[in-house]
Amino acid sequence: MNSKKMVITTLSLLLSALLVVGTINFAIDPLFQYHKPWFGLKPVITNERYQNAGIARNFDFKNVIIGNSYSENFIISDVEDVFEGKTVKLTASGSHILDWTYVLKILNERETPPVNILFNLDTGFIDFSDKQTKHEMPVFLYDNNYFNDVEYLFNFTLTRNYTFSTIKSNIKNEIPDYNTAFVWFDEKESGKEYVIKNYVASKEKEKINIQKIFYTDENLRLLSKYIESMSNTEFVFFFSPFSVLYWKDIVETGYLDEYKKEFEKIFSFMSQYDNVSVYFWTDTEMLKIISDLNNYKDTSHYKLQINKYILKRINSGIGILPKEESKWMTLLDIYFDYLKNFDYTILFT
Amino acid sequence: MLFNSYIFVFLFFPIVILGYFLLNRFKKFEFAKIFLTVASLYFYGYFNWAYLIIIVSSIIVNYIFSGILLSHKASYVFKQLIFIVAMCLNIGSLGIFKYYDFFIENFNTIFSTSLPLLNLLLPLGISFFTFQQLSYIIDSYKGDVSKYSFFDYALFVTYFPQLIAGPIVTHDEMVPQFADLSKKKFNIDNFSAGLYGFALGLGKKVIIADTLGLVVDSAFTDVTNLGTTNALLIMFAYTFQIYFDFSGYSDMAMGIGKMMNIDIIQNFNSPYKAIGIVDFWKRWHITLTRFFTRYIYIPLGGNRKGEFRTYINITIVYLVSGIWHGANWTFILWGILHGFASITTRLIDKKFGLFSQNKSKSLKAILWVLTFAFLNLTWVMFRADSIEQAFTFYKQLFSFNFIEINTEYLELMQIDGLKILADMIPFVGDYIKTYAYIIIFLSAFILSVFAKNVSFRIKSFQAKWYHPIVTAGILFWCIMSFAGESSFLYWNF
Numbered sequence: 001m002n003s004k005k006m007v008i009t010t011l012s013l014l015l016s017a018l019l020v021v022g023t024i025n026f027a028i029d030p031l032f033q034y035h036k037p038w039f040g041l042k043p044v045i046t047n048e049r050y051q052n053a054g055i056a057r058n059f060d061f062k063n064v065i066i067g068n069s070y071s072e073n074f075i076i077s078d079v080e081d082v083f084e085g086k087t088v089k090l091t092a093s094g095s096h097i098l099d100w101t102y103v104l105k106i107l108n109e110r111e112t113p114p115v116n117i118l119f120n121l122d123t124g125f126i127d128f129s130d131k132q133t134k135h136e137m138p139v140f141l142y143d144n145n146y147f148n149d150v151e152y153l154f155n156f157t158l159t160r161n162y163t164f165s166t167i168k169s170n171i172k173n174e175i176p177d178y179n180t181a182f183v184w185f186d187e188k189e190s191g192k193e194y195v196i197k198n199y200v201a202s203k204e205k206e207k208i209n210i211q212k213i214f215y216t217d218e219n220l221r222l223l224s225k226y227i228e229s230m231s232n233t234e235f236v237f238f239f240s241p242f243s244v245l246y247w248k249d250i251v252e253t254g255y256l257d258e259y260k261k262e263f264e265k266i267f268s269f270m271s272q273y274d275n276v277s278v279y280f281w282t283d284t285e286m287l288k289i290i291s292d293l294n295n296y297k298d299t300s301h302y303k304l305q306i307n308k309y310i311l312k313r314i315n316s317g318i319g320i321l322p323k324e325e326s327k328w329m330t331l332l333d334i335y336f337d338y339l340k341n342f343d344y345t346i347l348f349t
Numbered sequence: 350m351l352f353n354s355y356i357f358v359f360l361f362f363p364i365v366i367l368g369y370f371l372l373n374r375f376k377k378f379e380f381a382k383i384f385l386t387v388a389s390l391y392f393y394g395y396f397n398w399a400y401l402i403i404i405v406s407s408i409i410v411n412y413i414f415s416g417i418l419l420s421h422k423a424s425y426v427f428k429q430l431i432f433i434v435a436m437c438l439n440i441g442s443l444g445i446f447k448y449y450d451f452f453i454e455n456f457n458t459i460f461s462t463s464l465p466l467l468n469l470l471l472p473l474g475i476s477f478f479t480f481q482q483l484s485y486i487i488d489s490y491k492g493d494v495s496k497y498s499f500f501d502y503a504l505f506v507t508y509f510p511q512l513i514a515g516p517i518v519t520h521d522e523m524v525p526q527f528a529d530l531s532k533k534k535f536n537i538d539n540f541s542a543g544l545y546g547f548a549l550g551l552g553k554k555v556i557i558a559d560t561l562g563l564v565v566d567s568a569f570t571d572v573t574n575l576g577t578t579n580a581l582l583i584m585f586a587y588t589f590q591i592y593f594d595f596s597g598y599s600d601m602a603m604g605i606g607k608m609m610n611i612d613i614i615q616n617f618n619s620p621y622k623a624i625g626i627v628d629f630w631k632r633w634h635i636t637l638t639r640f641f642t643r644y645i646y647i648p649l650g651g652n653r654k655g656e657f658r659t660y661i662n663i664t665i666v667y668l669v670s671g672i673w674h675g676a677n678w679t680f681i682l683w684g685i686l687h688g689f690a691s692i693t694t695r696l697i698d699k700k701f702g703l704f705s706q707n708k709s710k711s712l713k714a715i716l717w718v719l720t721f722a723f724l725n726l727t728w729v730m731f732r733a734d735s736i737e738q739a740f741t742f743y744k745q746l747f748s749f750n751f752i753e754i755n756t757e758y759l760e761l762m763q764i765d766g767l768k769i770l771a772d773m774i775p776f777v778g779d780y781i782k783t784y785a786y787i788i789i790f791l792s793a794f795i796l797s798v799f800a801k802n803v804s805f806r807i808k809s810f811q812a813k814w815y816h817p818i819v820t821a822g823i824l825f826w827c828i829m830s831f832a833g834e835s836s837f838l839y840w841n842f
Contacts, residue, residue: 003537010816151832154831161765
């Protein structure tokens with residue numbers, strides 16, 4: 001064999017192999033980057049960060065759930081009952097506003113933007129960085145750069161874990177139920193005893209981080225861009241009902257008033273938009289829920305039943321935040337006074 | 350930019366090789382050099398554009414210095430002054446970027462002070478391009494070089510295949526090649542040999558080194574409970590990782606150079622075949638050894654000033670080698686251990702002729718085992734984050750606690766390429782997955798101890814029927830694995 005033949009054969013073999021794999025990945029497109037499933041295949045949705053971009057770009061829907069673990073336990077059909085219309089779940093565990101903007105950017109570019117987007121509103125708006133995501137984002141899936149799609153089309157891991165897996169699941173007809181996708185709640189790992197045991201154990205290990213940095217202004221700036229440009233979309237935020245045990249640490253480190261001030265900023269920001277509604281509950285029933293650790297898996301993660309309860313309240317319009325500052329200030333006072341005056345010792349009895 | 354990246358394989362290299370040969374085809378030789386220099390700077394700056402300021406200013410300043418040193422008009426005293434300034438600037442900048450914080454940390458510990466650290470980002474490959482330029486400055490001072498044009502010099506320093514992790518090439522072996530008109534024309538024989546070499550180097554890096562790297566990194570996060578079995582596994586894993594990573598990079602550099610008709614010097618000559626530490630250093634990172642021999646060992650007197658001074662000089666060279674590898678006591682201790690082993694080897698050899706004289710096969714085997722064991726043990730020191738961690742590792746290794754292999758390590762070695770292969774092969778597929786670690790270790794062992802090295806394969810390349818299958822197969826496997834995590838070990842040295 002001469003050198004010329006060697007080079008031509010090598011490059012032909014290599015390009016053919018890449019072409020075959022690339023074509024299969026493009027046709028099956030398990031991450032939905034280019035199209036909805038072809039060949040009558042049912043979508044196999046198993047990875048939020050890798051598949052949210054494609055779903056946001058190519059699926060048909062009216063409503064979207066965005067958020068983190070505090071939104072993952074929503075059953076999609078329950079949300080559809082409230083907002084009427086096909087809903088997709090684009091949550092991501094451990095995500096915060098910066099992560100959400102990747103999805104919002106794609107939603108904003110859609111020809112038919114969503115009618116409603118449901119978000120959880122939690123302390124991550126305040127104390128989580130606007131510059132750094134907690135988990136690595138596969139950014140190449142969220143941008144419009146076709147060159148970096150090579151990372152998707154020529155990738156053993158994605159080919160095996162998604163393309164092959166989509167084909168296999170469809171052949172065996174073992175399609176994961178999308179209605180309960182990413183619901184993590186496990187009844188066995190919850191309840192007061194479970195929460196307290198893990199709380200005590202984590203306190204023994206963890207060094208208490210006294211120094212807090214707030215990023216509220218920066219995070220709200222990230223959101224404002226999309227709230228303003230997606231004026232026909234209703235942004236629905238609900239205040240995640242963390243347990244009082246979560247707030248205990250903030251009270252003890254002397255930061256409660258600071259957090260209240262930051263929530264004032266958030267409410268003030270949100271009140272100025274007509275396409276934003278916030279649900280914030282300070283009634284006795286909700287305060288009772290956050291004071292009962294049996295409703296939780298840990299200090300902040302509530303049971304699946306609480307997600308259902310949240311939707312029920314949203315559906316009935318209970319707890320919608322008034323636009324007038326004096327009114328929502330009163331509600332904030334009620335909530336934070338409750339946290340300030342709560343007898344935290346009873347949690348350990 | 351990484352060699353093992355989509356952008357390099359699909360975009361950068363095809364454009365560069367096409368542009369380079371096209372410009373030469375139209376006899377725009379000077380433009381071709383400028384094009385290659387700019388492309389190399391892009392390659393370098395792709396990591397971090399701020400690095401460009403450092404390398405470009407370093408090239409300009411050193412070129413001016415060498416110009417003065419080679420000038421007939423400058424007085425001897427002035428040249429001496431310039432030489433001292435050039436040495437101080439080069440070694441000083443390396444010192445500040447690489448060693449300042451280490452020095453201050455130790456100073457603070459010893460004298461209980463709290464002097465601030467600089468926390469500077471270490472420019473990639475600074476040790477390599479500084480050494481290349483130092484050699485040119487020293488040779489200019491000696492008057493051993495002819496004056497090069499600025500772009501000849503800039504290309505010698507920045508030529509992208511060897512810029513980040515060597516080999517440490519010298520001006521006299523690179524600049525004449527860039528000027529050689531016979532090398533300006535695309536040569537299919539060189540291209541095929543280079544392509545084959547590049548594929549083999551890439552495979553060494555991506556398939557073997559990166560896989561073992563996952564296991565090693567995982568183990569070194571906590572070495573306290575390894576037990577003898579896991580410690581042995583991790584020790585071997587790192588021994589092969591560092592070799593396949595570093596030599597794989599050098600092989601890729603050689604392959605890329607060859608495709609462009611540029612011969613880049615061999616940097617590894619099957620070092621794990623070495624019998625004795627002296628032999629090992631003739632085979633491992635050959636261009637670094639050459640640099641130290643030429644610019645430290647010989648100026649110190651080499652072996653010309655008696656036996657005792659020879660050993661002192663050897664110790665100094667190994668100490669500097671240790672420091673060169675990184676700002677940590679682990680590297681210094683590793684250098685000292687190798688220096689000690691080198692001197693011991695020489696003493697034994699002098700007395701008994703054990704290493705240099707004809708040896709029986711069994712004696713060779715024993716010496717090989719001892720050398721390989723020493724290398725393995727000292728690589729632990731090299732890899733450890735601190736001396737304490739290294740000793741904790743040694744304690745585990747010699748605890749004779751033969752616990753089961755950590756399943757996490759075995760799973761990490763079940764790479765997706767092997768899994769896909771296993772999925773496609775009926776009946777034996779499960780065995781491939783289960784015994785993936787044996788396949789990887791055995792391949793690494795055979796390739797490093799018994800097989801011909803890539804450098805030899807490039808030099809003696811003659812296309813055979815199986816070359817396209819091997820080359821395309823490895824390239825395909827590697828391209829499909831690029832999206833995994835990867836980092837070259839030698840970047841920071």
